[in-house]
Amino acid sequence: xxxxxxxxxxxxxxxxxxxxxxxxxxxxxxxxxxxxxxxxxxxxxxxxxxxxxxxxxxxxxxxxxxxxxxxxxxxxxxxxxxxxxxxxxxxxxxxxxxxxxxxxxxxxxxxxxxxxxxxxxxxxxxxxxxxxxxxxxxxxxxxxxxxxxxxxxxxxxxxxxxxxxxxxxxxxxxxxxxxxxxxxxxxxxxxxxxxxxxxxxxxxxxxxxxxxxxxxxxxxxxxxxxxxxxxxxxxxxxxxxxxxxxx
Amino acid sequence: xxxxxxxxxxxxxxxxxxxxxxxxxxxxxxxxxxxxxxxxxxxxxxxxxxxxxxxxxxxxxxxxxxxxxxxxxxxxxxxxxxxxxxxxxxxxxxxxxxxxxxxxxxxxxxxxxxxxxxxxxxxxxxxxxxxxxxxxxxxxxxxxxxxxxxxxxxxxxxxxxxxxxxxxxxxxxxxxxxxxxxxxxxxxxxxxxxxxxxxxxxxxxxxxxxxxxxxxxxxxxxxxxxxxxxxxxxxxxxxxxxxxxxxxxxxxxxxxxxxxxxxxxxxxxxxxxxxxxxxxxxxxxxxxxxxxxxxxxxxxxxxxxxxxxxxxxxx
Numbered sequence: 001x002x003x004x005x006x007x008x009x010x011x012x013x014x015x016x017x018x019x020x021x022x023x024x025x026x027x028x029x030x031x032x033x034x035x036x037x038x039x040x041x042x043x044x045x046x047x048x049x050x051x052x053x054x055x056x057x058x059x060x061x062x063x064x065x066x067x068x069x070x071x072x073x074x075x076x077x078x079x080x081x082x083x084x085x086x087x088x089x090x091x092x093x094x095x096x097x098x099x100x101x102x103x104x105x106x107x108x109x110x111x112x113x114x115x116x117x118x119x120x121x122x123x124x125x126x127x128x129x130x131x132x133x134x135x136x137x138x139x140x141x142x143x144x145x146x147x148x149x150x151x152x153x154x155x156x157x158x159x160x161x162x163x164x165x166x167x168x169x170x171x172x173x174x175x176x177x178x179x180x181x182x183x184x185x186x187x188x189x190x191x192x193x194x195x196x197x198x199x200x201x202x203x204x205x206x207x208x209x210x211x212x213x214x215x216x217x218x219x220x221x222x223x224x225x226x227x228x229x230x231x232x233x234x235x236x237x238x239x240x241x242x243x244x245x246x247x
Numbered sequence: 248x249x250x251x252x253x254x255x256x257x258x259x260x261x262x263x264x265x266x267x268x269x270x271x272x273x274x275x276x277x278x279x280x281x282x283x284x285x286x287x288x289x290x291x292x293x294x295x296x297x298x299x300x301x302x303x304x305x306x307x308x309x310x311x312x313x314x315x316x317x318x319x320x321x322x323x324x325x326x327x328x329x330x331x332x333x334x335x336x337x338x339x340x341x342x343x344x345x346x347x348x349x350x351x352x353x354x355x356x357x358x359x360x361x362x363x364x365x366x367x368x369x370x371x372x373x374x375x376x377x378x379x380x381x382x383x384x385x386x387x388x389x390x391x392x393x394x395x396x397x398x399x400x401x402x403x404x405x406x407x408x409x410x411x412x413x414x415x416x417x418x419x420x421x422x423x424x425x426x427x428x429x430x431x432x433x434x435x436x437x438x439x440x441x442x443x444x445x446x447x448x449x450x451x452x453x454x455x456x457x458x459x460x461x462x463x464x465x466x467x468x469x470x471x472x473x474x475x476x477x478x479x480x481x482x483x484x485x486x487x488x489x490x491x492x493x494x495x496x497x498x499x500x501x502x503x504x505x506x507x508x509x510x511x512x513x514x515x516x517x518x519x520x521x522x523x524x525x526x527x528x529x530x531x532x533x534x535x536x537x538x539x540x541x542x543x544x545x546x547x548x549x550x551x552x553x554x555x556x557x558x559x560x561x562x
Contacts, residue, residue: 041328044562048559048560051348053344053347053559054558054559054560055346056352073350073352074350076349076351077350079348081348082345083341083344083345083348085341086341086344086345086555087340087341087342087345088340089342089344090340091261092449100250100254101349103250103253103254104250104251104349104350104351105349105350106350120277142341148345175317178423209465
């Protein structure tokens with residue numbers, strides 16, 4: 001499988017503090033990649049650098065074959081990015097919010113109507129499309145965030161803590177949605193989280209980041225074999241705690 | 248950029264604050280014009296051959312102030328209110344990251360918002376002026392001549408440029424400060440300073456650098472006055488006030504407050520009491536307009552540089 005995201009020695013410093021330290025990461029086309037790490041490990045900074053929203057201090061990245069520093073527009077056209085705690089224009093309706101995104105992506109109005117309809121249906125918000133977003137619950141907002149990404153037919157989704165603050169039912173729905181998008185449409189998904197059981201449930205491969213450094217990268221079985229010596233019955237939590245204590 | 252501009256325009260026109268502000272500005276303008284119309288008769292009594300009567304409606308002070316003075320004082324508020332939360336509201340709503348991850352350049356965001364603000368402000372000014380002209384036609388019964396219309400058109404352009412400066416400044420503050428209240432206060436503070444205190448500051452500085460020891464010494468007084476005037480021109484409010492009075496009042500022959508006139512020159516000036524033609528008035532205010540636009544561009548330049556390098560993270 002071809003690499004859809006590739007970073008080499010990617011580094012970002014803020015003053016004396018190093019947020020991301022010589023990161024070598026690879027995400028392959030068609031997989032769900034779980035990006036793990038405690039709060040403040042540098043996950044969000046990495047994601048921002050992949051989209052060209054923050055400039056790296058050193059190193060380079062390639063996303064879909066483009067350099068995010070020199071050539072961010074083709075990346076932004078094909079990548080759907082859901083920020084942590086995504087916001088909306090609260091006085092506009094769900095439909096108008098999606099319409100704005102479609103306009104910004106220069107999707108013709110005739111196509112956009114169809115795409116918005118289907119995106120809202122996919123995330124189960126068809127019946128509230130004409131309600132102002134201000135009244136939406138957290139779970140609905142998060143799903144609307146996903147709908148916003150689907151409007152532009154992305155090849156790659158980058159989701160920053162998509163399940164943060166959702167109730168168990170909402171979390172389950174969100175994870176099902178992510179898995180479904182990956183299976184039925186072949187969209188590559190990279191999502192960051194610090195909730196391990198979720199990642200374990202749907203991810204093909206994981207990367208563990210602690211204090212700006214990537215300490216592990218591989219499938220769950222590979223990591224378990226490397227750290228715990230056996231694969232049977234080992235959970236991601238055990239592996240993670242092992243890395244965490246060492247880091 | 249046009250997409251952003253269109254959305255911002257829709258936001259402006261839908262917002263309550265715009266509606267309130269427009270009603271307020273409109274009402275005050277109506278009242279001041281009404282009072283000016285009442286006063287025009289008194290002003291005209293002293294003139295043997297009245298000309299440019301229609302323009303007098305805008306420059307004659309009523310009981311409190313003329314319409315032009317009103318726009319000079321409260322116009323900035325309009326610009327500030329259109330712009331003070333341009334960028335940090337997006338931060339506040341947590342939509343900035345999302346917006347910038349769409350396939351657009353960063354400057355398109357600033358440009359779109361600025362353009363939407365300028366369009367809104369100019370629509371307000373144009374509709375205001377047209378309404379007042381209509382009222383003037385009925386109340387005064389004087390039809391404006393071609394030159395008067397041209398002067399009003401230029402006045403409109405200068406006013407838009409002036410409000411655009413305040414809009415640009417407010418957008419700059421909305422980028423620099425993350426809190427809505429701070430950026431609003433910073434803009435208002437600067438507005439008050441430039442509108443009310445710049446004159447004092449200019450005089451004080453001039454007194455310190457070029458003191459006048461002897462009021463009879465024309466050289467000292469001149470140096471002091473020149474410096475004070477030059478300093479006060481830093482303020483866009485002064486620039487605007489001088490530019491518009493010269494444009495709307497054709498009898499104004501200089502923007503300087505102090506003229507040294509020898510007795511012989513005085514005699515020859517007496518003979519030419521007529522109004523200046525339009526191109527000569529333009530010539531008088533040209534530097535002011537250029538300076539006003541330059542100030543706007545400086546604000547814009549700083550906005551670009553800051554915004555391009557700014558972290559968009561909200562945490």
